[in-house]
Amino acid sequence: SLKEQSTQTGDEEAEKPHGCAECGKKFARTAALSKHRRLHGGEKPHECPECGKKFGVRSNLVKHRRTHLGE
Template sequence: DEKALVIHSQAEEEAEKEFKCILCGECFGQQPSLARHQKHHAGERAFICAECGKAFSLKHNLIIH
């Protein structure tokens, strides 16, 4: 039935996400994704805007800024 399929699908997704954050429990499919996520917890902001000085943890966010 449809409910069983949804439960099965969710279980498969969780099995694919083997890298778990020890601080919040969020899971990731790849170690680099977990490492990027952990920078948020650490407050690391290595990407700094040359115009205003605002700092970002992700280069993508600096580019959008």
């Protein structure tokens, strides 16, 4: 597959030039790296309007909000 070929040829380094200084994980986009870095810093910018609980990742807030709907 194309992914296997890029990994075998070392092209992955060029495809993911943005590395996390804390853990070394690499990202293709700076926005993805910024989002990832919040996990290390404990930043939780996404707050539930129902109960005030905060989350570092928006998708976790979305899942949490379902608990208020009884889903």
